[in-house]
Amino acid sequence: MTEANQEDNEIAQDDAIDDTGAGNIVDEEEEDEYVPEPPRPSYHIVLVGDQGIGKSAFNLRFFYDEYVDCYDPNKTDTYSKCYDLDGEAIQIQVLDTLGADDSPATRSAYFRNGEGFIMMFGLNNVASFKSIQEYRKELLKVRESVDIPLILVGNKSDVPSERKVSCDEAQQLALKWGCRYFETSAKTRDNVDEAFYDLLRLVKIQKY
Ligand SMILES: Nc1nc2c(ncn2[C@@H]2O[C@H](COP(=O)(O)OP(=O)(O)O)[C@@H](O)[C@H]2O)c(=O)[nH]1
Numbered sequence: 001m002t003e004a005n006q007e008d009n010e011i012a013q014d015d016a017i018d019d020t021g022a023g024n025i026v027d028e029e030e031e032d033e034y035v036p037e038p039p040r041p042s043y044h045i046v047l048v049g050d051q052g053i054g055k056s057a058f059n060l061r062f063f064y065d066e067y068v069d070c071y072d073p074n075k076t077d078t079y080s081k082c083y084d085l086d087g088e089a090i091q092i093q094v095l096d097t098l099g100a101d102d103s104p105a106t107r108s109a110y111f112r113n114g115e116g117f118i119m120m121f122g123l124n125n126v127a128s129f130k131s132i133q134e135y136r137k138e139l140l141k142v143r144e145s146v147d148i149p150l151i152l153v154g155n156k157s158d159v160p161s162e163r164k165v166s167c168d169e170a171q172q173l174a175l176k177w178g179c180r181y182f183e184t185s186a187k188t189r190d191n192v193d194e195a196f197y198d199l200l201r202l203v204k205i206q207k208y
């Protein structure tokens, strides 16, 4: 074989190898390799308060940016979504409760297991403002601690003409509890994200 022929032969062999696509197979295998995502930190939030004050509307506004005027008052459910908290992907789970209609055993269970609590009352509803103070006593009793991430929320700020609990009264209560107070509207979305965000940061500080 001449030198030129030998060179041609080597090139032909290289081409033959390339034609098999062997190199590509290796690449594809590497690309297809399954690398599971690390689990996202999870945050278990509980929405507490009397019926009719807007817990479900508040929750659905946060989760789906929808305002639901007539949500089944007897429905208790857990909602879950991925959320960006200060640049970190986290998984939020929110339990939307029934308030007084939950049995004491059910309430004890979510008070025991929740990591952050939205203590809500209706700004147009004095009874719900009293109830939320009772719910907090119950929560503290179950946990045997006062160091629990929670916020106080007065909902329905979009109807100031119906207001029955003053901002000052609510702020005084928040001061006594050592927590932040938010006036929100599930209807207009006012302060809904701010309230959630604040609570999630409190949970993060305590949990991680
Ligand atoms: N004006 C006004 N109405 C609200 C607001 N949030 C809830 N509602 C209404 O209050 C009623 C009870 O709301 P819902 O979310 O079912 O209360 P829940 O029983 O605490 O879950 C519904 O008719 C809602 O449309 C709000 O921010 N503003």
Ligand SMILES: [Mg+2]
Pocket: 055, 056, 057, 071, 072, 073, 074, 075, 096, 097
């Ligand atoms: Mg509800």
